[in-house]
Amino acid sequence: MTGEASRTSEARRDAVFGRWVVFSPARSRRPTDLKSHAPANPSPAASPGAGGAPKPSCPFCHGRELECAPEIFRVPATPEPDAASASPWRIRVIENLYPALRRDAEPPAPEEDGEGEAAPGERAVVGFGFHDVVIETPRHDVRLWDLDAAGVGDVLLAYARRVRQLMEHPAVKYVQVFKNHGASAGASMAHSHSQMLGTPFVPPTVTTRLNCMKEIYERLGRCSLCEFQSKDILVSETQNFSAIVPFAASYPFEIWIIPRQHSSYFHEIDKDMALDLGSLLRTMLAKLSKQLNDPPFNFMVHSAPFGASSSCLPYTHWFLQIVPQLSVIGGFEIGSGCYINPVFPEDAAKILRELDC
Amino acid sequence: MTGEASRTSEARRDAVFGRWVVFSPARSRRPTDLKSHAPANPSPAASPGAGGAPKPSCPFCHGRELECAPEIFRVPATPEPDAASASPWRIRVIENLYPALRRDAEPPAPEEDGEGEAAPGERAVVGFGFHDVVIETPRHDVRLWDLDAAGVGDVLLAYARRVRQLMEHPAVKYVQVFKNHGASAGASMAHSHSQMLGTPFVPPTVTTRLNCMKEIYERLGRCSLCEFQSKDILVSETQNFSAIVPFAASYPFEIWIIPRQHSSYFHEIDKDMALDLGSLLRTMLAKLSKQLNDPPFNFMVHSAPFGASSSCLPYTHWFLQIVPQLSVIGGFEIGSGCYINPVFPEDAAKILRELDC
Ligand SMILES: Nc1ncnc2c1ncn2[C@@H]1O[C@H](COP(=O)(O)OP(=O)(O)O[C@H]2O[C@H](CO)[C@@H](O)[C@H](O)[C@H]2O)[C@@H](O)[C@H]1O
Ligand SMILES: Nc1ncnc2c1ncn2[C@@H]1O[C@H](COP(=O)(O)OP(=O)(O)O[C@H]2O[C@H](CO)[C@@H](O)[C@H](O)[C@H]2O)[C@@H](O)[C@H]1O
Numbered sequence: 001m002t003g004e005a006s007r008t009s010e011a012r013r014d015a016v017f018g019r020w021v022v023f024s025p026a027r028s029r030r031p032t033d034l035k036s037h038a039p040a041n042p043s044p045a046a047s048p049g050a051g052g053a054p055k056p057s058c059p060f061c062h063g064r065e066l067e068c069a070p071e072i073f074r075v076p077a078t079p080e081p082d083a084a085s086a087s088p089w090r091i092r093v094i095e096n097l098y099p100a101l102r103r104d105a106e107p108p109a110p111e112e113d114g115e116g117e118a119a120p121g122e123r124a125v126v127g128f129g130f131h132d133v134v135i136e137t138p139r140h141d142v143r144l145w146d147l148d149a150a151g152v153g154d155v156l157l158a159y160a161r162r163v164r165q166l167m168e169h170p171a172v173k174y175v176q177v178f179k180n181h182g183a184s185a186g187a188s189m190a191h192s193h194s195q196m197l198g199t200p201f202v203p204p205t206v207t208t209r210l211n212c213m214k215e216i217y218e219r220l221g222r223c224s225l226c227e228f229q230s231k232d233i234l235v236s237e238t239q240n241f242s243a244i245v246p247f248a249a250s251y252p253f254e255i256w257i258i259p260r261q262h263s264s265y266f267h268e269i270d271k272d273m274a275l276d277l278g279s280l281l282r283t284m285l286a287k288l289s290k291q292l293n294d295p296p297f298n299f300m301v302h303s304a305p306f307g308a309s310s311s312c313l314p315y316t317h318w319f320l321q322i323v324p325q326l327s328v329i330g331g332f333e334i335g336s337g338c339y340i341n342p343v344f345p346e347d348a349a350k351i352l353r354e355l356d357c
Numbered sequence: 358m359t360g361e362a363s364r365t366s367e368a369r370r371d372a373v374f375g376r377w378v379v380f381s382p383a384r385s386r387r388p389t390d391l392k393s394h395a396p397a398n399p400s401p402a403a404s405p406g407a408g409g410a411p412k413p414s415c416p417f418c419h420g421r422e423l424e425c426a427p428e429i430f431r432v433p434a435t436p437e438p439d440a441a442s443a444s445p446w447r448i449r450v451i452e453n454l455y456p457a458l459r460r461d462a463e464p465p466a467p468e469e470d471g472e473g474e475a476a477p478g479e480r481a482v483v484g485f486g487f488h489d490v491v492i493e494t495p496r497h498d499v500r501l502w503d504l505d506a507a508g509v510g511d512v513l514l515a516y517a518r519r520v521r522q523l524m525e526h527p528a529v530k531y532v533q534v535f536k537n538h539g540a541s542a543g544a545s546m547a548h549s550h551s552q553m554l555g556t557p558f559v560p561p562t563v564t565t566r567l568n569c570m571k572e573i574y575e576r577l578g579r580c581s582l583c584e585f586q587s588k589d590i591l592v593s594e595t596q597n598f599s600a601i602v603p604f605a606a607s608y609p610f611e612i613w614i615i616p617r618q619h620s621s622y623f624h625e626i627d628k629d630m631a632l633d634l635g636s637l638l639r640t641m642l643a644k645l646s647k648q649l650n651d652p653p654f655n656f657m658v659h660s661a662p663f664g665a666s667s668s669c670l671p672y673t674h675w676f677l678q679i680v681p682q683l684s685v686i687g688g689f690e691i692g693s694g695c696y697i698n699p700v701f702p703e704d705a706a707k708i709l710r711e712l713d714c
Contacts, residue, residue, distance in 0.1 A: 009459050009484020011558065020558050022457045022484060030455035032545035033415060058390060098387035100379045100689075100697045102366050121573035121581050122604050127366020127379060176695075178688025186687025188389035195689070201368065201377050203693030208565070216478035224478050247479050300692030323691060330543025331535025332457075332552070334680060335657030336560030338533075340457045 007344060014248035015224035017205070018212035021248045021339045028342035055140040060191035062089070062138030069095035072132060072162065075154055090151070091158050092135040101129025101197060107171030108200050130166055130175075130198035134158055140191050144179070145285035153278030156269065159196065159301070163267040166198040167306050173202045174305045177266070182296025185325045194299075202305045209302065210316060217315035225317035226262050232346040235353050236283060240276045243284050245349040250339035253292060253348045255284050255322040266303040266318040281320065286357040288324055295324040364701060371605035372581035374562070375569035378605045378696045385699035412497040417548035419446070419495030426452035429489060429519065432511055447508070448515050449492040458486025458554060464528030465557050487523055487532075487555035491515055494549050501536070501549050502642035510635030513626065516553065516658070520624035523555040524663050530559045531662045534623070539653025542682045551656075559662045566659065567673060574672035582674035583619050589703040592710050593640060597633045600641050602706040607696035610649060610705045612641050612679040623660040623675040638677065643714040645681055652681040 009024045054061030059068050075091040095103070108125035136144050136155050144152060163175045179194035180187035213224050235243045235255065243257045257280055259273075269277065288295060300323075304316040333339050366381045411418030416425050432448040452460075465482035493501050493512050501509060520532045536551035537544035570581050592600045592612060600614045614637055616630075626634065645652060657680075661673040690696050 009457065009462065011458070011465075011482050011484050011486075011556075013478075013480040013558075015478030017561075018478075019561050020556075022486075024455075024457040024484060027455050027457055030545060033412075033547050034540040034544055055390075098381075098384050100366065100381040100384055101368070105366065108368075121370075121372030121375075121569070121577070123370040124604075125368050127368050127381060129368075129379075174693075176689055176693045178692050180687040183391040184685060186685040187391055188387060190390050197689055197693075199368075199377070199693070199695070201370075203695045204374075204376050204565075205692065205694035208561075208694070212478070220478070247481075298688035298691055300688050302692065321692070328541060328543040330537040331655035331657050332533055332554055334655055335535050335562065335659065335678070336531075336533045336554075336556070337562035337565070338556070338560045 010344075012248035014246060015216055016212060016246075017209055018215075019248065019250060019337065019339070021250050021341055023341050023344050025342055025344065027340060053140075055191070058140055058189070058191050060133075060135045060189060060193055061140050065092070068092075069097040069133075071095075072165075073158075075158055089138060091137070091155060093158055093162050094133050094135065096131040096133050096195065099129075099131035101127050101131050101199065103128075103130050105129075107169075125200065128171065128200050130169075130172065130196075132162060132196050132198075134162070134194045134196070136192045136194065142192060143181075143285075143289075144192050145282045145289065147282070149275060149279035149282055151278070152282045153271075153274040153276075155194070156274045156277055156281070157271065159194070160267045160269055160274070162196060163303075166196075167267065169198070171200050172198040173307060174199050174206055175267075175303075176203065177301040177303075179297075179299045181298070182294075182325070185296035185298045187296070202307075206302075206305055210304075210308075210312060213315040213317075214312065223262055223315050223317050225258050225319060233349045235287075235349050236280060238276050238280050240273055241280050243280055245345040245352065247345055249341060249345045249348070251323045252326055252341055252343035253288060253324050253352070255288070255352070256319050257281060257284065257322070258317070258319040262314075262317055264304040264308070264313045264316045264318060266301045266320075277320075281322075283357055284322060284352075287352050287355050288322065290357055291351060291355055292324055292326065295326060297322060297324045299323070367701075369605035371603060372573055373570060373603075374566055375572075376605065376607060376694065376696070378607050378698055380698050380701050382699055382701065384697060410497075412548070415497055415546070415548050417490075417492045417546060417550055418497050422449070425449075426454040426490075428452075429522075430515075432515055446495060448494070448512060450515055450519050451490050451492065453488040453490050453552065456486075456488035458484050458488050458556065460485075460487050462486075464526075482557065485528065485557050487526075487529065487553075489519060489553050489555075491519070491551045491553070492548065493551065497548050499549060500538075500642075500646075502639045502646065504639070506632060506636035506639055508635070509639045510628070510631040510633075512551070513631045513634055513638070514628065516551070517624040517626050517631070519553060520660075523553075524624065526555070528557050529555040530664060531556050531563055532624075532660075533560065534658040534660075536656045538655070539651075539682070542653035542655050544653070559664075563659075563662055567661075567665075567669060570672040570674075571669065580619055580672050580674050582615050582676060590706045592644075592706050593637060595633050595637050597630055598637050600637055602702040602709065604702055606698060606702045606705070608680045609683055609698055609700035610645060610681050610709070612645070612709070613676050614638060614641065614679070615674070615676040619671075619674055621661040621665070621670045621673045621675060623658045623677075634677075638679075640714055641679060641709075644709050644712050645679065647714060648708060648712055649681055649683065652683060654679060654681045656680070 072093045074089040105126045105128040175198045177196045303318040429450045431446040462483045462485040464485045532555045534553045660675040
């Protein structure tokens, strides 16, 4: 990472979450006398089950569909919708067997002033919601970016389709689509998968994001994410999407994939867009894997909440955030919500841009 | 954890940060085929350096003061202020040798509309600020809760004194006091210490907290933290402080220590209060250590920002948050800002309350 050590610290505030991030290359030189974070999980390709054989204990492998919670749909669709169907599949969307929120619970009544508050401002509601898993491949040894662009595109289309289904439920206010890869990124299952949670409330990060983007829109008349992005932070571009290391990235080598045309809802992507995004996402994951030696990572889709009024659509712009988990955060981040990032976005972008994948 | 498995999911919103947390005991039963998070660092008491001998490579040990960045003050004070002084000490407050923010940088100019914005809403300033380390004991084998109540109280007084010093600087808007213990809580040094960062901006979590407490104060006329706390979540009480597992705890076995009298600023604690808090903090850390087998943890002080107007003091109430790090968060938490907690606060409080320490 040439040149980084000579740079001095800088604090940057981003225009989407309004977060301050401290860039401090010198921090990466600090010593440690504690064992550091475990690297990613052993690459599935190198673990038992390689060669396409199902791993004996993995319920996400093909042939073990009966050990999973009920299926919602599969790709390609089965002639007759039967969860136990042995028809071949490329993607399965299933219920989470250990759901954080339960689809069979009573949806909460609309909130009223002070009503149902345990103490001033506190509120408790039954844990209603939807928690689904997307199995991205039947094979235990295949990672998302081992699929071709169309394969990744199909996974994105499966997300979008399921989000549209959940949107139909009047009590679902938001769907958080996310992926955990590797134990240090929280994953408990190695088989390539992602998840989504449909919540009966708008999550705090979504509210913060909308408020921040609104403030900028009202002050400057522009969507924070439509603006021309400095070439320095650009990693790659396709017809419809830009991949950048954001100006105030919270994490080293964080990447955002942003639609170039203003668009509020992820779930409205069509087949062509999904193919284009699939190709870019695939490349970005391959670049991170190559540069950072198969790091644990998360990715998250940030979209507009369902009930969003039409007045807020001009400033909400969906994007996909990829976060490699290279270190553990500490009390400063938990307490203040600020992050310390030892790698300047321009440096990370340059490295990723020049990497052949 | 009797009874927990029979409970069903619940979502709760807290009255301080306005965060939604999903309580889902069933989640703790989910299987894993990935190696889970490493437990805390080996207890310092069991590692080389036990018996009070300095660990050969640890710059925080007594006798190695010259390997540290400059000292700010020590307790007890040295007759003549000389960083290299060999006088015995119990606590040292020193500069961080690898600071995230630099005290020698130019403080940022006050922000003006759109001024200095890299792109709409984005802002970059030089990394001015203060980053200090508090060495809590000269001995490598002593943990904070191995000190007696007065010893922990002295550490708290050292925090408060240093915060008051930083408050004098016109460009410092907030000081985040925090402690990392164990590698999985982010610590890079095993020797018992804490840190503080004086920032030239009000961190996002502080803004969110003040906004949330303000909204409740305006709606209900009450400070969120002065209210009578349900006995079910109380762990312990002293003359001046209550220790609770908060109603909407983000993390399993999270503890908040709250002054019973309304008070906005941590740094105003006096000697008696510090002794009382020292005793309660010590007990809480000992309980967590005993119940959870010396877990990695963070603690953070949440106080009012320096410039806070007098109109906001009625609803800001400082407290100390202790967070054991028992699992890794994933994409849902990073994306949405909501947490999933498998342990109900009432259950955690009961266990901790009944534990003898
Ligand atoms: N037979 C089966 N059928 C259907 N579903 C099955 C199943 N067996 C297991 N599952 C589910 O599959 C999911 C696998 O998810 P991940 O590996 O991405 O992480 P997990 O949700 O465990 O937790 C991570 O992500 C969450 C959300 O970010 C964090 O709360 C948490 O701390 C972090 O470890 C689990 O949620 C599990 O319940
Ligand atoms: N000789 C010396 N003199 C003075 N200071 C010295 C020193 N040698 C080391 N230090 C400093 O001592 C500190 C020890 O701090 P911790 O162990 O609490 O965690 P650290 O700050 O490394 O990072 C954790 O906490 C931060 C803040 O929460 C997170 O950003 C990060 O990811 C997480 O790992 C380091 O900041 C280091 O710079």
